[in-house]
Amino acid sequence: MKTTAFLSAFLLIFLSFEKSTAKPLEIYFLDMVGGASTLIVTPMGESVLIDTGSRDPMHRDADRILHACNLAGLKQIDYLITTHFHSDHFGGLLEVTKRIPIKHFYDKGALPSKFEQMTEWYRQLYPLYKEATKDRTLPLLPGSDVPLKKDPEGKIPAVILHCLAAEKQIEGFDGTIDVEGVEMRDADETENAKSIVLLLTFGRFKFLAAADITWNVEHHLVHPKNRIGKVDLYQINHHGLDQSNNPLFLKAIDPTVGVALNGPRKGIQPNTFKALNGLSSVKAIYQIHYNVLYGDSGNVPSEFIANKNNPDKGEFIKVMVEPNAKNFTVAIGADGLKKSYSIQ
Numbered sequence: 001m002k003t004t005a006f007l008s009a010f011l012l013i014f015l016s017f018e019k020s021t022a023k024p025l026e027i028y029f030l031d032m033v034g035g036a037s038t039l040i041v042t043p044m045g046e047s048v049l050i051d052t053g054s055r056d057p058m059h060r061d062a063d064r065i066l067h068a069c070n071l072a073g074l075k076q077i078d079y080l081i082t083t084h085f086h087s088d089h090f091g092g093l094l095e096v097t098k099r100i101p102i103k104h105f106y107d108k109g110a111l112p113s114k115f116e117q118m119t120e121w122y123r124q125l126y127p128l129y130k131e132a133t134k135d136r137t138l139p140l141l142p143g144s145d146v147p148l149k150k151d152p153e154g155k156i157p158a159v160i161l162h163c164l165a166a167e168k169q170i171e172g173f174d175g176t177i178d179v180e181g182v183e184m185r186d187a188d189e190t191e192n193a194k195s196i197v198l199l200l201t202f203g204r205f206k207f208l209a210a211a212d213i214t215w216n217v218e219h220h221l222v223h224p225k226n227r228i229g230k231v232d233l234y235q236i237n238h239h240g241l242d243q244s245n246n247p248l249f250l251k252a253i254d255p256t257v258g259v260a261l262n263g264p265r266k267g268i269q270p271n272t273f274k275a276l277n278g279l280s281s282v283k284a285i286y287q288i289h290y291n292v293l294y295g296d297s298g299n300v301p302s303e304f305i306a307n308k309n310n311p312d313k314g315e316f317i318k319v320m321v322e323p324n325a326k327n328f329t330v331a332i333g334a335d336g337l338k339k340s341y342s343i344q
């Protein structure tokens, strides 16, 4: 073998070794049966858990969160973000804190409106939230980032997790959310509209997780100025309910892949389903469950549904993004077949 050939062979081995040691960004969409919990593990080994599903049936959602944490090899959760105080998003928190250490707690820094504070579920769950967080919560405000670690050598792109909106306040927008107009809907004074909106950027890859925001907040996030831009991955707002997923918003974010955290009788409703399927950018929609209310024409094919044949399986949807990659992959479960989509 000539020296140059030997050197290039060596370089090739070295480069492929280098490539394989850089960890991917991982995103797990967990089955909370119509609730929400999304686990993010960064290439630097840090973890962010967005929401914790429901408390009931007792321990089911916490069990599933811990299962995913174990598969990801986590010993702690670095940042726990509660997007809003609805029972399907913060009910599982206390049980999760009993099983894995949580370093930092974020929420939107405000309690629900008076009428929601009167609800039975809130009166039961909020004391558990206080017990879990021990008053160590920090507000995640529009315009701020979760302080994730960056690669000191700068070889791996930084994961930026940015808060675009919370409490019906949008970064850089001073106007009123609920204005009258043909494109607008009645004011939503519930926690849904006040959800924390997160935009994750990793190199060219963009992922939007806006929890349960509704129509009018969606409108102002993209109109007249698009504050989000095109995203590769979209956690479909509000489990895919038609109260959310304003077509103007969907068109503006122009997603490549959508993931619905729906339940067997909740979410991925007909208007949302139709609007997403009508976008030329959309290459695939994934669902956590098959919604029995809408039949085959209102659900995606089986290969894109995590828990179609067994609604009690608790299977997650996993997304992986290699550093500096041109594609990202989506799979059902830890060992599922990976489908690849290009990063725009």
Ligand SMILES: [Zn+2]
Residues within 6 Å of the ligand: 034, 035, 036, 086, 088, 089, 212, 238, 239
């Ligand atoms: Zn919800």
